[in-house]
Amino acid sequence: MKKVTIYDVAAEADVSLATVSRVINGSDLVKDTTRLRVEAAIDKLGYKPNAVARSLALKRSTTIALVVPEASFGFTGQIINGLLDVAKIYNYNIYLHTITEGIVDIKDVIDNIIKSRVDGVVIYNDRLGNVDIEALATYDIPIVFIGNKLKSDNISSVYVDxxxxxxxxxxxxxxxxxxxxxxxxxxxxxxxxxxxxxxxxxxxxxxxxxxxxxxxxxxxxxxxxxxxxxxxxxxxxxxxxxxxxxxxxxxxxxxxxxxxxxxxxxxxxxxxxxxxxxxxxxxxxxxxxPSYDLGAVAMRMMTKQLDDSVPEEEINHNIELSYVYTPRKSTLK
Missing domain, CATH: 3.40.50.2300 (Response regulator)
Structure with missing residues (x-):
């Protein structure tokens, strides 16, 4: 028999992992209607909270997985800086996963993300294909993709055209x-x-x-x-x-x-x-x-998705940022 997890409860109640955790720990930050929905899901599935689930709200910490290519790239570094600065404001923890061509298998990264029981995933890496991304989406984890505009109901994106x-x-x-x-x-x-x-x-x-x-x-x-x-x-x-x-x-x-x-x-x-x-x-x-802004906006988008007090209609799931062409000496004009 499959073990019921906090992910299953979140999916059944149609809420975030953070919300389930708050209900388990008796937090006052959850609306009564939402609390009843989560409690009904717990009873229906027969879920028994473990120590990890109980610690989530008590420690007031939320963990986001960040998937990037080699962090040594200057552009990638600025994206990470923007994301980390916003994460600090909201007291979020970041779990960094790097994908190096020919060394790290993408499927292993996905497995590690799921096992780490994160609350959300921010991705800046075009080597995660549609199949890989949808595999993450099936776990009812909020996902924000940086750099690519994705046509998906389950995934948000921050990008430059x-x-x-x-x-x-x-x-x-x-x-x-x-x-x-x-x-x-x-x-x-x-x-x-x-x-x-x-x-x-x-x-x-x-x-x-x-x-x-x-x-x-x-x-x-x-x-x-x-x-x-x-x-x-x-x-x-x-x-x-x-x-x-x-x-x-x-x-x-x-x-x-x-x-x-x-x-x-x-x-x-x-x-x-x-x-x-x-x-x-x-x-x-x-x-x-706007490399720094790509990371910062992506993280802010994630915080809104994990905040049950923010109405869905107030969350923009696709944000386009601007660019500026700077001609220098390698072109004639």
């Missing part, structure tokens, strides 16, 4: 007479890369042309730079768009070593702006993304 940003950028280049806009593959963020490609495709279509300059990095190359050093021996694109600063830097170094001038011969754009973009010579044109 990268596709629109790139569409506007590509239109600018095409209006200036550029004929060939290339997009460099990003193995570490396939979702962002797909948004970049989509933005360029739509701009080309609106201009009466077809996008066919996706630079795919063969699996045998461990780095973008190694591949690009070979690529520039026989190719000279007018514009290259790279998602991350390390890739854009590899483009510039490999292009210059091949005898090309940046931006006179090849213009380079990095989508995500970081402090390194201004340190490079030439400085990288890029988009200022």
């Amino acid at each position: 990268i596709e629109m940003a790139i569409f506007e950028l590509a239109q600018k280049f095409l209006d200036e007479g550029v004929k060939e806009i290339s997009v460099l593959q990003d193995r570490k963020n396939e979702y962002a890369a797909s948004q970049i490609v989509s933005g360029v495709e739509k701009a080309c279509k609106a201009n009466g042309s077809v996008f066919d300059h996706y630079i795919e990095i063969p699996q045998e190359y461990r780095s973008s730079y190694a591949f690009l050093s070979e690529y520039f021996k026989t190719n000279k694109p007018e514009v290259i768009i790279a998602n991350r600063d390390s890739q854009a830097i590899a483009v510039i170094n490999a292009a210059q070593e091949a005898g090309y001038r940046v931006p006179e011969d090849i213009q380079v754009v990095c989508v995500i702006d970081t402090k390194y973009n201004k340190m490079l010579r030439p400085q990288l044109s890029s988009f200022a993304m």
Whole structure:
């Protein structure tokens, strides 16, 4: 016979884990109607609270799982900082899970999240596919996804419209007479890369042309730079768009070593702006993304979802943040 858990009670009563915990501990913060619903669910399922469940409300702590790629990335670090600052305000604990390509299995991460009995999950990692995300959603845990706008009734999202940003950028280049806009593959963020490609495709279509300059990095190359050093021996694109600063830097170094001038011969754009973009010579044109705000807004969204006093209609489950394109010395204009 399956053991009844606090997750089952929360699902039966249609409330958060924190609410079930408060009812178990006799908290005054729960409305009478909600308390009766939870108590009815406990009786129906025959749930017997364990020590962990009883300690949740007594300690006044709520734990959120944060799933991110390698935390060493500067952009990821700012997202984490924003999230942690808001979590401190609400006395939330953060349980960090990092996913490193080829080292950590995503299914193991999901299993660890469920076993840790967290109250909610914030995800910034495009390597969690729809199947993985829906697997988390079945546990009736509030989920907020950073970076991707998801079409799901069970998952909220905070994002920047990268596709629109790139569409506007590509239109600018095409209006200036550029004929060939290339997009460099990003193995570490396939979702962002797909948004970049989509933005360029739509701009080309609106201009009466077809996008066919996706630079795919063969699996045998461990780095973008190694591949690009070979690529520039026989190719000279007018514009290259790279998602991350390390890739854009590899483009510039490999292009210059091949005898090309940046931006006179090849213009380079990095989508995500970081402090390194201004340190490079030439400085990288890029988009200022609100990385800190992405984390902060995602955490605030989570606190509202876990607060039963906040009406559902007051919770915005999809929030789009703005971006600013900053032209520098790696492009002509």
